[in-house]
Amino acid sequence: MPKVLFIGDIVGRPGREFVIKTLPELRSKLGLDLIIANAENSAGLAGITATIANDLAQASVDGITLGDHVWDQRGFSEDIKKLDFVCRPANLPRICPGHDHLILKCKNFRVAVFTLLGRTFMKLKAECPFLTADHMIEKIGNNADAIIVEIHAEATSEKVALGRYLDGRVAMVVGTHTHIPTADGCILPHGTAYLTDAGMTGPYDSVLGTDVQTIIDQFLDGMPRRYTVAKNDIRLCGCIVNINEKTNLASNFETVCIRDEHACKVEETKEV
Ligand SMILES: [Fe+2]
Numbered sequence: 725m726p727k728v729l730f731i732g733d734i735v736g737r738p739g740r741e742f743v744i745k746t747l748p749e750l751r752s753k754l755g756l757d758l759i760i761a762n763a764e765n766s767a768g769l770a771g772i773t774a775t776i777a778n779d780l781a782q783a784s785v786d787g788i789t790l791g792d793h794v795w796d797q798r799g800f801s802e803d804i805k806k807l808d809f810v811c812r813p814a815n816l817p818r819i820c821p822g823h824d825h826l827i828l829k830c831k832n833f834r835v836a837v838f839t840l841l842g843r844t845f846m847k848l849k850a851e852c853p854f855l856t857a858d859h860m861i862e863k864i865g866n867n868a869d870a871i872i873v874e875i876h877a878e879a880t881s882e883k884v885a886l887g888r889y890l891d892g893r894v895a896m897v898v899g900t901h902t903h904i905p906t907a908d909g910c911i912l913p914h915g916t917a918y919l920t921d922a923g924m925t926g927p928y929d930s931v932l933g934t935d936v937q938t939i940i941d942q943f944l945d946g947m948p949r950r951y952t953v954a955k956n957d958i959r960l961c962g963c964i965v966n967i968n969e970k971t972n973l974a975s976n977f978e979t980v981c982i983r984d985e986h987a988c989k990v991e992e993t994k995e996v
């Protein structure tokens with residue numbers, strides 16, 4: 725029964741160094757078959773570079789997804805073409821470079837992964853996530869046994885609605901982007917594991933990964949500022965889904981939060 729870890733948005737050097745330090749041991753300790761990570765904030769707070777993507781792959785990340793910060797690092801729109809373990813959101817305009825999904829293999833089981841950007845309160849131009857999900861499921865067809873969908877969105881209603889829309893058709897719908905883990909993890913009535921937000925992997929002594937005072941000051945006077953990544957209370961947050969090989973749906977689902985001071989000790993695992 726394939727066991728897949730999904731890691732929420734990796735933020736800056738603290739987030740990626742913690743992932744690199746923790747993951748190889750965590751993989752064997754938890755018996756993980758596949759590891760997927762959203763790394764849209766892994767370069768500072770904005771975007772990713774080819775070097776960082778390769779470093780994460782070396783640390784046993786099998787597939788990397790991205791979000792609205794996909795193009796923030798200069799040159800990445802060229803580099804992404806050479807990274808076969810990285811996909812950009814599937815509902816970006818079709819002419820955008822990069823894979824729109826990944827197919828990851830563990831033994832003889834194939835798991836497809838794709839990300840959809842929400843359209844409510846989001847700036848990046850994107851096609852309808854619901855219709856794109858239909859299109860992607862049809863496009864993937866028999867090339868994968870099970871499908872994991874990431875909904876990278878601001879509005880909880882859009883995320884919940886997409887989870888319900890895809891219930892019974894994919895193994896998991898997991899939300900990212902808001903950087904705050906939610907407590908609504910469940911297996912929906914037709915067998916799809918669902919979580920509104922996996923939370924971020926980075927410094928929680930922060931405002932969504934950014935230095936606290938900078939954000940408070942900006943709320944007070946509205947003036948532009950340079951953002952810096954916070955440093956303390958590093959956590960790896962995400963979820964683990966076990967996929968039933970007969971139904972290709974979720975058979976078990978849990979959320980995970982691992983704190984830096986107890987590296988590799990699963991501090992809080994909530995089974996649902
Ligand atoms: Fe985002």
Ligand SMILES: [Fe+2]
Pocket residue numbers: 733764765791901902903
């Ligand atoms: Fe993010």
